[in-house]
Amino acid sequence: MIRHVVMIKFKADAKQEHIDTFIEEVKKLPHLNKEIRDYSHGLCVKEPRFHSGDFDFANCCDIDSYEAMERYMSHWAHLRMTPFLPDILENMISFDWEVDYFGPAFDEAAAKEEAEKEKARVLVQHSDSKLAYVPEIRGKGIEQAKAMLAEVGLELGEVDEVIGSVWAPDRIMMTEPAPGTEVPKGTQVAISITGDWLCGPETVDQATAW
Numbered sequence: 001m002i003r004h005v006v007m008i009k010f011k012a013d014a015k016q017e018h019i020d021t022f023i024e025e026v027k028k029l030p031h032l033n034k035e036i037r038d039y040s041h042g043l044c045v046k047e048p049r050f051h052s053g054d055f056d057f058a059n060c061c062d063i064d065s066y067e068a069m070e071r072y073m074s075h076w077a078h079l080r081m082t083p084f085l086p087d088i089l090e091n092m093i094s095f096d097w098e099v100d101y102f103g104p105a106f107d108e109a110a111a112k113e114e115a116e117k118e119k120a121r122v123l124v125q126h127s128d129s130k131l132a133y134v135p136e137i138r139g140k141g142i143e144q145a146k147a148m149l150a151e152v153g154l155e156l157g158e159v160d161e162v163i164g165s166v167w168a169p170d171r172i173m174m175t176e177p178a179p180g181t182e183v184p185k186g187t188q189v190a191i192s193i194t195g196d197w198l199c200g201p202e203t204v205d206q207a208t209a210w
Contacts, residue, residue, distance in 0.1 A: 001037075001062050001063070001064060001065075001098070001099040002062065002063045002064075002065070002066065002068075002069050002096050002097070002098055002099070003060065003061075003062055003063075003096065003097055003098075003099050004060065004061050004062070004063055004069070004072075004094065004095075004096050005058065005059070005060045005094065005095050005096070006058065006059050006060075006092065006093070006094045007055040007057070007058045007092065007093050007094075008055060008056060008057045008058070008088075008089060008091070008092050009054055009055050009056055009089075009090045009091040009092070010056045010057065010088050010089070010090060011087075011088055011089065011090045012090070014087060014088040014090075015087070015088075018084075018087040018088050019088050021084060022081075022084045022085070022088055023041075023057070025080075025081060025084050026041060026059060026081060026084075027041075028077070029059075029061075029077055029078070029081075030061070032075075032077035033072055033075045033077040033078060035063055035064065035068045035069070035071050035072040035075065036061045036062075036063070036072065037061060037062035037063065037064065038060075038061060038062045039059070039060070039061040040059065040060050040061070041057065041058060041059035041060070042057070042058065043056060043057055044056050044057065044058070054091075055091070055093075062099070069096070121136065122135055122136035122137070122148070122179075123135045123136075123148055123151060123152065124152075124180075125152060126152070126182070129185075130184060130185055131182055131183070131184060131185065132152040132153045132154050132182075132183060132184075132185050132187070133152065133180055133181065133182055133183075134154065134175060134177050134178065134179050134180060134181045134183060134187075134189055135148045135149065135151075135152055135154075135179065136179040136180070137149070137172050137175060137179070137189075137191070138171075138172050138173060138174070138175060138179065139171055139172065140171065140172050141170055141171065141172075142156070142159070142170065142172075142191075142193065145172055145191065149189055152185075153185035153186065154183070154185065154186070154187050154188070154189055155186065155187070155188045155189070156188065156189060156191070157188030157189050157190040157191070158188075158190040158191075159190075159191055159193060160190070160191070160192045160193070161192070161193055161194075161195055162174075162192045162193065162194060162195070169194055169195060170193060170194060170195075171193065171194050172191045172192070172193050173192050173193065173194060174191065174192040175189055175190065175191050175192075176189070176190045176191075177189065
């Protein structure tokens with residue numbers, strides 16, 4: 001199975017009527033081309049914005065095989081979209097991948113078990129009461145990091161802001177000393193954290209793990 005994704009950036013001066021026409025026409029693809037499976041499309045989530053990439057519209061579908069992809073690409077229903085693009089298209093990118101894994105359904109019991117394993121992995125307690133291991137706080141927000149450091153007897157040190165993240169703002173990217181380093185209790189851990197330019201402040205909704 002091949003998953004086919006197309007992302008489109010509209011021209012700044014594109015007329016809304018031309019954009020609307022394109023969207024109406026692209027809706028016809030799945031019932032005109034039998035190679036398409038599970039077609040979907042939509043406009044970019046503008047606010048809050050969770051990911052980077054300056055695109056306005058995306059569509060996605062599954063295709064059974066490489067041969068089917070070749071048929072899809074050259075099918076008249078696909079080629080007929082060409083005249084609708086010049087008036088609206090500033091940039092377009094497509095990406096295809098071979099789907100080789102489908103995740104299982106959510107399992108609450110398994111999730112709780114893995115959460116406990118995750119907490120033990122990132123928050124290792126030292127057997128010596130005077131020493132501590134720097135916890136794995138990369139990917140966490142400042143408040144989470146403070147709580148984790150306090151739990152092992154360490155403190156938050158200097159905070160340096162780095163360029164924004166492609167996946168979340170206000171997240172720790174680097175620490176000094178590095179995670180797993182053995183240090184005396186009371187040591188300050190300096191961090192580099194991403195800027196808040198994507199979607200707003202951190203949210204915490206984790207009852208069983210850090």
